[in-house]
Amino acid sequence: MHEYVFKMKKGDVEIELKSDDTAFIEEQMQKWREEILKSK
Amino acid sequence: MSKYTLSFKRNDVYVEVVTEDKDYIGRELENLISDLSIKRRKVNPVNLLQETYEETQKSFDDLKKEKQAKFKQEDSKEKVEIKPDKQPENEPEAFSKLLDQKIKEPESPSEKESIPSNEINSFEDMLKEKDASTLIDYLVIAALYLNDTESLERFSLKQVNAKVVSAGKKPIDHSVIQKAIAKDLIKIVPDYTGIADVTEYTITQKGREYFQNEL
Numbered sequence: 001m002h003e004y005v006f007k008m009k010k011g012d013v014e015i016e017l018k019s020d021d022t023a024f025i026e027e028q029m030q031k032w033r034e035e036i037l038k039s040k
Numbered sequence: 041m042s043k044y045t046l047s048f049k050r051n052d053v054y055v056e057v058v059t060e061d062k063d064y065i066g067r068e069l070e071n072l073i074s075d076l077s078i079k080r081r082k083v084n085p086v087n088l089l090q091e092t093y094e095e096t097q098k099s100f101d102d103l104k105k106e107k108q109a110k111f112k113q114e115d116s117k118e119k120v121e122i123k124p125d126k127q128p129e130n131e132p133e134a135f136s137k138l139l140d141q142k143i144k145e146p147e148s149p150s151e152k153e154s155i156p157s158n159e160i161n162s163f164e165d166m167l168k169e170k171d172a173s174t175l176i177d178y179l180v181i182a183a184l185y186l187n188d189t190e191s192l193e194r195f196s197l198k199q200v201n202a203k204v205v206s207a208g209k210k211p212i213d214h215s216v217i218q219k220a221i222a223k224d225l226i227k228i229v230p231d232y233t234g235i236a237d238v239t240e241y242t243i244t245q246k247g248r249e250y251f252q253n254e255l
Contacts, residue, residue: 008073014049015072017065021042024062032073
């Protein structure tokens with residue numbers, strides 16, 4: 001099974017989400033991608 | 041079952057969460073992102089529940105304190121109400137003084153027909169002046185004498201007999217008292233203090249009229 005990593009970094013803060021659940025990773029990325037892009 | 045790992049790193053702080061509960065991971069990720077000011081934090085149901093519990097607890101505590109304060113006030117009020125009942129010993133004296141004072145106050149002539157003081161020399165003189173022949177007569181005369189001359193509005197049988205016997209007459213017994221009461225010539229004075237040793241009597245208006253008209 002493949003493992004997927006979703007990583008976010010801001011300044012000195014790093015958040016990493018790892019899972020072999022593609023649907024979950026995709027869902028989270030969908031959820032936060034736009035927000036991350038919108039954020040200033 | 042899938043495995044989910046969430047890690048957080050800041051400077052030399054590293055936190056990693058590994059679980060199979062993706063909902064949990066989803067919530068924690070949301071919280072972390074909110075902390076990064078990327079998105080305004082949504083209401084965390086767990087925190088909300090905690091806050092609600094604390095507010096509720098506080099409101100209960102406040103209500104409890106209010107009730108306790110109220111009960112304390114009520115208790116102190118009850119104590120104040122009980123106080124007068126705990127002073128029975130002084131009441132008879134105060135009552136007697138009040139009664140004596142009242143007796144000594146001048147009375148209007150229309151209310152009662154008392155014997156003019158200048159005409160009264162002694163109980164024996166009263167007996168002589170009136171055509172007293174029965175024990176009831178002696179009782180009424182003694183009652184009137186005690187009330188008007190000695191300012192004893194209330195008197196006992198003993199006090200009556202002190203006068204009657206000293207005048208050389210037979211003592212009054214309870215049967216005579218009962219007859220006089222039945223005729224409404226004298227009446228029993230209720231004992232409100234509850235500590236009187238003897239029964240006390242007083243002359244009635246009818247008793248006065250009896251003295252004036254019948255004797």
